[in-house]
Amino acid sequence: MIGATRRWFRRNRKGLAIGAGVIGAGYLAAQYVISKISEARERMSLDRIARENLRRRFEQNQTDCTYTVLALLPTAAEDILDALPVEELTKELQRKRAERLARLSAAEGTGSELSSVSPSLPEDDRRSLSSFQSDGYIRTSQSGESPVEGDGEVRPKRNKTQLWNEVKITSITRSFTLIYTLSLLVIFTRIQLNLLGRRNYLSSVISMAMPPTNESTIRLEDHDDDDLTQTFGNDFETNRRYLAFSWWLLHRGWKQVMNEVQTAVTEVFGPLNPREDVSLTRLSDLFLEVRRKVEGRTEEERKHRKWLSYLLPPCEEEDKLLEESGVLGVTESAASQTASTLRHLLDETADIIESPTFVRVLMLLNNECFQMLIDQCTADAFRSTSQTPRSVPQSFTSVATVVPGGDSFEPKAKLANVLAVLARQAHVIGNGTNAPNLYLTAMDQGVRELEAFAAVVYSSNFDAELIGSAIKKESSGEDAPGSDTVLIEREDYEGHDSNRAQQPSTAGSGADSEFEKAWGKAVEEQPSTAT
Template sequence: MFSTARRWLRRNKTPIAIGVGVVGAGYVVTQYVLNKINDARERMSSERISKENLRRRFEQNQEDCTFTVLALLPTATTNILEAMNTESITLEIQQMKSTKGVRGGESNGPPPSIADTTLTEEEGRSMASFQSDSGVHASQVVATPSTTSAPSTSEGVQQQQPQQPVTAPKKKSKRQLWDDLTISAITRSFTLIYTLALLAMFTRVQLNLLGRRSYLSSVVALATSTQQATISLENHDDDNADQAYGNDFDTNRKYLTFSWWLLHRGYADIMARVESAVRTVFGSLSPRDLVSFNRFSELTMQVRKLVEGATPQQRQEAEWLKFLLPPRDKEDEVIRESGVLEENPAQQSQGSHSSTASLRRLLDETADLIESPVFSHVLTLLLDAGFSSLVDRKLANEAFEFPAPSEGGILVTDNSELKHTQHILLPKILSVLTRQAHVIGNGVPNEYLQDMEKVRDLEAFAAVVYSSNWQNEVREEGLMDSAVYVEKPSETSSGKSAQADSSVVLADNQQSGLEGAWERAIEKQA
């Protein structure tokens, strides 16, 4: 039996060897293919997790931007409302009319003005709304220099200025007060819209730049095996701010305090520019004038052209940087006024050079972003949304009483004819604008900010800031000193770049400019 088996093996030695080789080769190939498939699955899974984490971090960053704007806006609103106290002018008009009513009418006097006749009922409504909005009552109005006098007791002063009377300055007429009210009400509401839009843009730039630094730091830490797990969504609570926006807490805190400039200095320059445009456009209007909706919309557009620019080229060249960032010689003043330097004076000498260099890079990149055409384009869209909310919705519904669209967006009646034919008195428009100024600055929820954040290009702009210039960021911050660099273009979703968990993946440098990244983000949204 054994001899028979040996003879059979000798006769079939070659086919058996071939069969064993084929089976062995097939096993090896199968194991190789299975290993490659498993590696591909793990790589795809890790990339999917990284993309999801990046998306969650980006979305969380945008929510932080919204809350930051809502926290900072009341400061600017308070300053603007104090600078242009429309309610005090209204109360002065009301007091003047009340005083005239006590004295009684004179038949030989001039004909009654618009404030004495057709505006009586409307002024009553305006006064009620003004007092409810601002909490200011007639008894709380401080006497102005026009109603009080402070005669000098020094004879020397009287001799030096013999031509100046010691009596009180002449009080403004009712027409002058109405002119002041017109300029104040319109300027204040328009200034708040500009301030809100600029604050939203500036906050997006700041937090997304810091969010980008935080993300790159976490990726590099993972690449150098300092983290055992994949990139996770970090806590963005106040007690974990250093992890949420990078490890250089001192630099980040100083950088974030530069919003102080817009809230305390920049708003005044914006208000001056807006007031000049409003005086040019609305200065010829009288409280007796009847204004149509289309007429007011045209005048508003004229103001915007004077402030922002009449052509696309002029809008791109508009100088917004001086409203958002201080000159270099005043940067230390901003940090000092915000209280950062006074909190830790002992730490100012430690690492001051590196902190200043890092802060300088952040400020320079912020300035480049603000001066870019993309910033002006997105800002124009935000202003379009803000003015549309004020004029096309609030003013149309409350002042002109146009029918509001239904939930499905269908108008009950066509308002196009009413916009041409219906005319209302200017004071009624001013009353709505005065109330809306408080809504723009202190509304909860803030409908104007919500409308601005619905602009899709704002998220695309934030994504560009978050995902662009990663190579320079890593190189300048020295993050790659101990990490292995693996260049690998990553696909984006709505402008957001993904990172692999085992290597540092940077943005494609074929279009490293901001405009190129912006075009890619818009293409992804289309």
């Protein structure tokens, strides 16, 4: 039996060897495949967690942007309302009307005779003046009737026509200035907080990827590594100085906007009489004409419109800005590194502001705000008409599609009533304390390109940051940890321009740049609902 078995194995030893080899190879291959599948599954799980972490940070960043705008907006709104005191002009008009009634009363001698004369006064003036204060928007500082200005100078006397013309120009200028200031503040805040959010995110990822120096030591997770904070700018002093540059728009930039808007409003609305009837279509055309004078008449002019001077000061005034905003006080040892990191942030911010994408998103924000303003005028100034007011698109792209109807079907309202609506809407636009701000909400929810723009800013220059970190680590003989993790996570919001940090401000001519391509892809991929 044993001999027969030996002979069988001897006869089939070749086949058995081959079979054993096949089985062994199959087992090893199966183990290899199983290990690779397990490794891929683990990597996918880590990738999913990283993506969710990046998405959560990004969404929280956008929420922070909204609250930051609400906190900063009253600073500029208060100054704009003081610089363009519509309510004070209205009080003066009412005072002149009261004086005129008093003179008529004295001339007639009796109250009964006054009642027969007062109806002869223009009814439009009474209605318009009352509509300016229907919502109680009278500032405490403007409630006095002293003819002396705050600086001690006597105010020049103006007749009723001059006062009405000043009310007309001031009301429109104030609302338009607030809209432009709000739009600029929204997009500038998105740039600032998303740039800082990106740098802080990279710093935290690399810090967590670094192995602890002592495994047996229990320590808190503070991520306060000197090299990382210097490389990525994740330090309090740099962030504080960078965020202080919003001071320029809140105290200087809006004045430039106001001067340009006032000039345009005077040219467009100057010939109109406040008692004149205006249709909704004509009002929209007048608004658009003012916007063309401010933003640019053609698509090419709007594309090359420069907004940098409204948002950032000239280089020679940066130190003065930091002094005015009260953020100076860093120690000498950290001053050079802070200045270098701050310079990098400001240069990148200037590149983004000068890009065509910035102008495009800003125009969409303005479209949304002016459409809201037209809707409010439609609801308030035209509500007394017999016909239901028709909403007229208030944007550069849609105005050509508006086909005005005949005069008999076109709702009309007194221009004075429209001015009253604009005077009240100025307080709504500048509202940063009472929730919600309708115009800010309209921009957040109606302009999906704003979130796409923020996503591009948040995810841009990831490679440039990593290159800078790698160079710094190589110079100290260390490796740059965590780079693979960052490169995987940056794909969640597709968009980087590795050359922007190293080149001067040339984004204005980069319609085909990586930044533009990333923005286009972000517009396609971002959901329609804003955070």
